[in-house]
Amino acid sequence: MPVLNKILGDFIRVGSLTIIDAKGRRHVLAGAPGPTVTIRLHDTKLHRQLLLKPELYTGEAYMDGRLTIEQGTLRDLLTLYGLNRTSLRAQPIQKTMRAWVKRLRGLAPKNDVKRSKKNVEAHYDLSNEMYRLFLDEGLNYSCAYYRSPDDTLEAAQVNKLRHIAAKLDLKPGQKILDIGCGWGSMAIYLARACDVEVLGVTLSTQQHALATQRAAEAGLSDRVRFELRDYREVEGRFDRIVSVGMFEHVGLANLAPFFTKVRQLLTDDGVALLHSIGRKGGPGSTGAWVKKYIFPGGYAPALSETMTAIEQAKLWVTDVEIWRLHYAETLLAWGGRFAANRDKAAALLGERFCRMWEFYLLISEFSFRYGKHMVFHIQLTKNVDTLPLARDYITEAERRLQDGETVSAPPA
Known part of the structure; x- marks a missing residue:
């Protein structure tokens, strides 16, 4: 969680995100005034998954109930992402992941x-x-x-x-x-x-x-x-x-x-x-x-x-x-x-x-x-x-x- 905490801390430039991790620890990430959201993680696997593929695993965890929103709404959470997406995408690990996705995009099965x-x-x-x-x-x-x-x-x-x-x-x-x-x-x-x-x-x-x-x-x-x-x-x-x-x-x-x-x-x-x-x-x-x-x-x-x-x-x-x-x-x-x-x-x-x-x-x-x-x-x-x-x-x-x-x- 410390690495994720560091990256998300750089990610949040506008608004406030409080993460209660799967061990009950509270992490507050804040920037300029904006939406205020608190989420709770119910699975320790999310500590690593959200670092690698935030969109995929946030969606899956929300669907499965492994991520719940304790303050604010899903709209507030995704608004927070929308307002800060540029700073998240600027993180080295995200740049690397996107580069690999682009290299592999031509390998997708052809839609016959x-x-x-x-x-x-x-x-x-x-x-x-x-x-x-x-x-x-x-x-x-x-x-x-x-x-x-x-x-x-x-x-x-x-x-x-x-x-x-x-x-x-x-x-x-x-x-x-x-x-x-x-x-x-x-x-x-x-x-x-x-x-x-x-x-x-x-x-x-x-x-x-x-x-x-x-x-x-x-x-x-x-x-x-x-x-x-x-x-x-x-x-x-x-x-x-x-x-x-x-x-x-x-x-x-x-x-x-x-x-x-x-x-x-x-x-x-x-x-x-x-x-x-x-x-x-x-x-x-x-x-x-x-x-x-x-x-x-x-x-x-x-x-x-x-x-x-x-x-x-x-x-x-x-x-x-x-x-x-x-x-x-x-x-x-x-x-x-x-x-x-x-x-x-x-x-x-x-x-x-x-x-x-x-x-x-x-x-x-x-x-x-x-x-x-x-x-x-x-x-x-x-x-x-x-x-x-x-x-x-x-x-x-x-x-x-x-x-x-x-x-x-x-x-x-």
């Missing part, structure tokens, strides 16, 4: 079709009912677009659907491919608002079943269909391709092949729109706890990596937009709704799951609020003259779509 399905099932097939407890009415499990601080989660998610639809520059009767369609909100919105035909593909059996049901209930089965299929198995040509929150699952080795497949599926005058979590600061790696418990096989790529992969596929980048704090606000809303329905989540999946999910939502929020994560939109074409030269068409399309909306969100 079989592995990708297994990874998706691990997260998205938990329970549709659980996701209803914290998502918006339309079950949009991706970053919302807050045009105003007063927007509700429902309004912000519809803002996102509308904004993407406007960027696609849609024409009635066009064929659209939705890669990673989730529970179908994007496909249903496009078909209803823009009079197009949409094929959505997903690897989640529960998402596929509910999305199909929702399209039927909306009276859109003739224009919207969903298939349980990997995007690499899709054939044909599409006027437009959209992918929202799926690119983070393709894996490092599949960044360039993804865009090669997009090019293959696009018509010559086609347009694609990619909505994905990304990172500033260059290539990195997925956090150990998130990779183990939340998104196996997942990786949020740097913008530089993504652009390199696009160049290899010989596609035009016709528009790029960066969303900074929108996902932080989305995750804050999800966290509040999950907390309000925590007893229902525990009845469905147990107390340990609830602690895991709380930790996941908070560290995800803070990765956007204090860390290097953001969301990017990249618009792609095969030809240089496919879209109008000025971006005015996006704003005009958004206005038309908003005027035509008769419901707040596709029903779930």
Whole structure:
């Protein structure tokens, strides 16, 4: 514990952290005024584990009850980390650990079709009912677009659907491919608002079943269909391709092949729109706890990596937009709704799951609020003259779509 005490003492520059170790000894680490937190460790193994991999073992210990919070909340504890993360990462042992992770990141198993399905099932097939407890009415499990601080989660998610639809520059009767369609909100919105035909593909059996049901209930089965299929198995040509929150699952080795497949599926005058979590600061790696418990096989790529992969596929980048704090606000809303329905989540999946999910939502929020994560939109074409030269068409399309909306969100 003395070594850990020394390192954490240097780590805490803002706020106060009191650690009661597994032998009952109290260690007070304080900096400038800030959050005040007291935690108790119930396992002597944590004295060493927290030194080597603080994110992984803090998350595991909180899930298992081997780390409890006696003063403050989990939000306070993770806020303390967010405010002091730069000084922790500057510690020599952390620099060494990150260097090894970067060297080994290329050795991760490649997400082939079989592995990708297994990874998706691990997260998205938990329970549709659980996701209803914290998502918006339309079950949009991706970053919302807050045009105003007063927007509700429902309004912000519809803002996102509308904004993407406007960027696609849609024409009635066009064929659209939705890669990673989730529970179908994007496909249903496009078909209803823009009079197009949409094929959505997903690897989640529960998402596929509910999305199909929702399209039927909306009276859109003739224009919207969903298939349980990997995007690499899709054939044909599409006027437009959209992918929202799926690119983070393709894996490092599949960044360039993804865009090669997009090019293959696009018509010559086609347009694609990619909505994905990304990172500033260059290539990195997925956090150990998130990779183990939340998104196996997942990786949020740097913008530089993504652009390199696009160049290899010989596609035009016709528009790029960066969303900074929108996902932080989305995750804050999800966290509040999950907390309000925590007893229902525990009845469905147990107390340990609830602690895991709380930790996941908070560290995800803070990765956007204090860390290097953001969301990017990249618009792609095969030809240089496919879209109008000025971006005015996006704003005009958004206005038309908003005027035509008769419901707040596709029903779930």
